[in-house]
Amino acid sequence: MMKRILSGSVVLPFLLLTLQSIAQKNTVRKKIHDIAQTAHGHVGMAMMSLEDGDTITLNGKDRFPMQSVFKLPLALAVLDQVDKGKFSLGQVIHIYKEDLLPNMWSPIREKFPEGTDMKLSDILAYTVSQSDNSGCDLLFRLVGGTAYVEKYIHSLGIDSIAIRATEEQASKAWGVQYTNWSSPVAMLQLLKGVHTGKYLSKSSNDFLLKLMTATTTGPKRMKGMLPEGAVVAHKTGTSDTNADGITAATNDVGIVTLPNGKHYGIVVFVSDTKADTAIREGVIAQLTRLFWDGAK
Numbered sequence: 001m002m003k004r005i006l007s008g009s010v011v012l013p014f015l016l017l018t019l020q021s022i023a024q025k026n027t028v029r030k031k032i033h034d035i036a037q038t039a040h041g042h043v044g045m046a047m048m049s050l051e052d053g054d055t056i057t058l059n060g061k062d063r064f065p066m067q068s069v070f071k072l073p074l075a076l077a078v079l080d081q082v083d084k085g086k087f088s089l090g091q092v093i094h095i096y097k098e099d100l101l102p103n104m105w106s107p108i109r110e111k112f113p114e115g116t117d118m119k120l121s122d123i124l125a126y127t128v129s130q131s132d133n134s135g136c137d138l139l140f141r142l143v144g145g146t147a148y149v150e151k152y153i154h155s156l157g158i159d160s161i162a163i164r165a166t167e168e169q170a171s172k173a174w175g176v177q178y179t180n181w182s183s184p185v186a187m188l189q190l191l192k193g194v195h196t197g198k199y200l201s202k203s204s205n206d207f208l209l210k211l212m213t214a215t216t217t218g219p220k221r222m223k224g225m226l227p228e229g230a231v232v233a234h235k236t237g238t239s240d241t242n243a244d245g246i247t248a249a250t251n252d253v254g255i256v257t258l259p260n261g262k263h264y265g266i267v268v269f270v271s272d273t274k275a276d277t278a279i280r281e282g283v284i285a286q287l288t289r290l291f292w293d294g295a296k
Helices: 002-037 067-083 107-111 120-129 133-143 145-155 174-179 184-196 202-213 277-294
Strands: 042-049 055-058 092-096 115-119 231-238 250-257 263-271
Touching: 002 042, 002 055, 002 277, 042 184, 042 277, 055 184, 067 120, 067 133, 067 145, 067 184, 067 202, 067 231, 067 250, 092 120, 092 133, 107 120, 107 133, 115 120, 120 133, 120 202, 133 145, 184 202, 184 250, 184 263, 202 231, 202 250, 250 277, 263 277
Parallel strands: none
Antiparallel strands: 042 055, 042 263, 092 115, 231 250, 250 263
16 A cells, blocks of 8 residues: 555656646747748757757758758868878968859958968868858868768768758859758757767867857857857858749757756758848747757
């Protein structure tokens, strides 16, 4: 009889907590859906509490064009080769004027229009932190092309990421950007591996996180509604808007450090919408803030 009473006293609170958890998740799902609806496009989201693995997604297995988000997998592939001794962060690489293609975003070209000598670490910084397209394509050539980077990412056990076109190739025709795609869940898995240091040496992983934390692009996305000084290690991606007024990609993926020292990884892809920049970036900012508030 004592065991039955004890069992009942334990099970009832457990069931109540479970029901509360389900109700809370349903409330969060509705908020996610309502926020995503404002974009009037294709929105994908995946969030994981990186300390306990609690995860929630929206269109988590759908394919979304990455745009410059693919510079994160590229950086991982480069740093993996650094760890293997093929390259070093301090080695100097000559950047020719011909490498600095016009009509593409390139802070390197703006600063060194005739070309320059630059350390690999600095090329990575330009590519990740400032999303430099010239630096990106130079790194692709350095490691063996898009096929190599895709194969490397797949070797990590992440299949739902495709990397087929360089920035130069993607700039040639609207549809090419869709060949570089990821599911939100796959990108979240990659972020988790970066957070735990699963893929690289500690020094290389710390360097990558430093570059992601120094990101200057998309300040109104993940960081847009967070308190000033919030630490976010992230990588953005942005497409042009075509003649029909459709923007293919407004993206941000990253790791957010909470005031209590815990972290969550979040991926938001906003695709194929006629919504203006403020709305598209607002979707990312609101979803990021939703989980910041929920963790308190």
